[in-house]
Amino acid sequence: MTTAGELRSGKSHKDENFPVASWIIHPRHRALILAFYNFVRTGDDVADHATLPAQEKLDKLDLLEAELLGKGDTQPEAVALRKAFAERGMSPKHAQDLLNAFRLDVTKLRYEDWDEVIHYCSLSAMPVGRFMLDVHGEDRSTWAASDAICAALQINNHLQDCGKDYRNLNRVYIPRDALAASGATVEMLGEARSTPALLKCLQALARRTETLLHEGRSLPGEIKDTRFALEVCVIDAFADKIVNLLKVRDPLSENVHLSKGQMAGIALSAMAGGLFRRVTGQMPRPARTGRVI
Structure with a gap:
């Protein structure tokens, strides 16, 4: 099964219109911010994929959310963010909101x-x-x-x-x-x-x-x-x-x-x-x- 990450466009945090986890931010925060970025970029690229059918996009987004919430370990970006959230005692809500935006992009x-x-x-x-x-x-x-x-x-x-x-x-x-x-x-x-x-x-x-x-x-x-x-x-x-x-x-x-x-x-x-x-x-x-x- 193709992971959501394998559908990435190749765009990274260095290609954005704004800084992402730049050197300005304290180093203690950068790993979490990058884990969040990689998860979000993966979901965004799934929604924007040029040839993937709409239902498959939605299925991939659902899988990312499920694994973010602890239901599976096949999507590396979701697992990494889940662990990063757990280490800081943070809720996944902001990431879930973004997944809902990507679902809107599809529908x-x-x-x-x-x-x-x-x-x-x-x-x-x-x-x-x-x-x-x-x-x-x-x-x-x-x-x-x-x-x-x-x-x-x-x-x-x-x-x-x-x-x-x-x-x-x-x-x-x-x-x-x-x-x-x-x-x-x-x-x-x-x-x-x-x-x-x-x-x-x-x-x-x-x-x-x-x-x-x-x-x-x-x-x-x-x-x-x-x-x-x-x-x-x-x-x-x-x-x-x-x-x-x-x-x-x-x-x-x-x-x-x-x-x-x-x-x-x-x-x-x-x-x-x-x-x-x-x-x-x-x-x-x-x-x-x-x-x-």
Whole structure:
């Protein structure tokens, strides 16, 4: 029997739009974070597999969950994460939420409105931030700001890959009502270049995503662990740069991704700025009104 891990795309934590268990994070946390990442990446790659039938994808995801919960030892990524959770006395809930997002990826190919996209993000992205906060022993009052940043990261990714997702998987996260409001259609995502109507839609969504980033801007100041707070500063800076690209560029025909060199420069600047603000007490305060999620 093919394990879920054998269906991996080859993408690793070094290929993501954000740092994963980077050197900024304290070494005591990295093994657990990487075990979580490998489990999640495996599930994501199963859901995104180009030729695997839908029912087989769902069966693989069910098997990963079963073994995460202790029912079998055939899936190495599930077994490794199960043991890592046990060592830290942590619940598997965040990983299970992500598996539910991957099941949606298999069964739900269209989203009607912003609220449906945010619901998807509550399963596909917010649990990652919550997991990281739990790993570092942070208070759950930090979840609101983290949820906003994680949703923004996910929607940035949806906008960056909207053409590829449609062409390769017939999957569209761009809400139907947003397309209709701009006079665009789903089929336009298959073109080599966005029409004016589609570009208007995508850039309006990027601006809405920028509002999510503003909602989460207080997160580094709410986090007690300095190293983790600095990593969040880096992630936020990457997301901010990407959303600004998406506000002015066409993701179907132009580059809206960061190069390794750009990421390194942004990371150093974000860390320096974050450390300065932390030392001087100039961290942003939490936003308590005007919630968008």
